[in-house]
Amino acid sequence: MSTFTNVKIKCGLCGHTFNSVSLMSTNAFGSPDLDLRPPEMKRSTMPMWIKICPNCGYVHSDIENDGERFADYIKTADYLSCEGHSFESKLSENFYKYALILLKDSCPNEAYNAFLHAAWACDDACDFDGAVLCREKAIALGNKELFKDxxxxxxxHIDLLRRAGKFSEAIALCESTEFKDKLxxxxASFQKKLSENNDTGCYRVEDCK
Ligand SMILES: [Zn+2]
Known part of the structure; x- marks a missing residue:
């Protein structure tokens, strides 16, 4: 089970103090999704992964750290409107904003993860357009340096490509990468087959066995 605790948090950008709930512990039993989304209970703890200041709207996983350098950015239309995109869930919106902050902070690898987390929140809200958009934003940040072999x-990344409907790119990456491990x-073979069938569904690692 997951355990939570009430905490007082001081925003590292505006100094506002607010009550929040933090995750104390959780667990994960079973198979992760092919994009490494964890199984329950951790799967349902996403709202605890980031904090949102109710006063200034700053979003961060370490919100108490100094965020003053973002004071101007969080007032921009890009940040406030998620670059003009509307989502079905507030959680998707918040992860998207967190990704924008990370990009602003020159942390593309962390932004990749935040966009993927925004996509997961879209998946849970049956926000199909939002899920594709967020995966495309992450895909645009994917590169050899991020993957580090x-x-x-x-x-x-192959799963992101497939679930965003970029089937030929997913197949090309399956074919150009040598996977030494049997699983x-x-x-990779499973992903290739799914891509050949234009399948954008969510599958777990155990589905490949
Ligand atoms: Zn604040």
Whole structure:
């Protein structure tokens, strides 16, 4: 089970103090999704992964750290409107804003994760257009430096491509990457087959076995 605690938080941007709930502990049993989204209970703890200041609207996972350098940016139309995109869920919007903050802070790898988390929140809200948009934003940040020859991250990227409907790119990445691990080979073959069938569905690692 997941355990929570009430905490007082001081915004690192405007100094406002507010009550929030923080995650004390959680667990994950079973198979992750192919994009490494964890199973329950951790799966349902996403609202605890970031904090939102109710006074200034700053969003961050470490919101108490100094955020003054973003004071002007969080007032921009880009930030306030999620670059003009509307989402079905507030959680998607908040993860998207967090990704924008991370981009502003020159942290593209962390922004990649935040856009993916925004996509997961869209998936949960049945916001199909939002989910594709957020995956496309993450995909645009994917590069060799991000993957660092880590086959897990390459497999995750293949899943993003497929679920965003970029089937030929997903197949090309499956074919151009050598996966030495047997399970990884199976996942890559599974991804290739799904892509050939134009399947954008959500699958778990255990579905490949
Ligand atoms: Zn604030």
């Amino acid at each position: 880590n086959p897990n991250l390459i497999l995750r 990884m080979q199976k996942i």
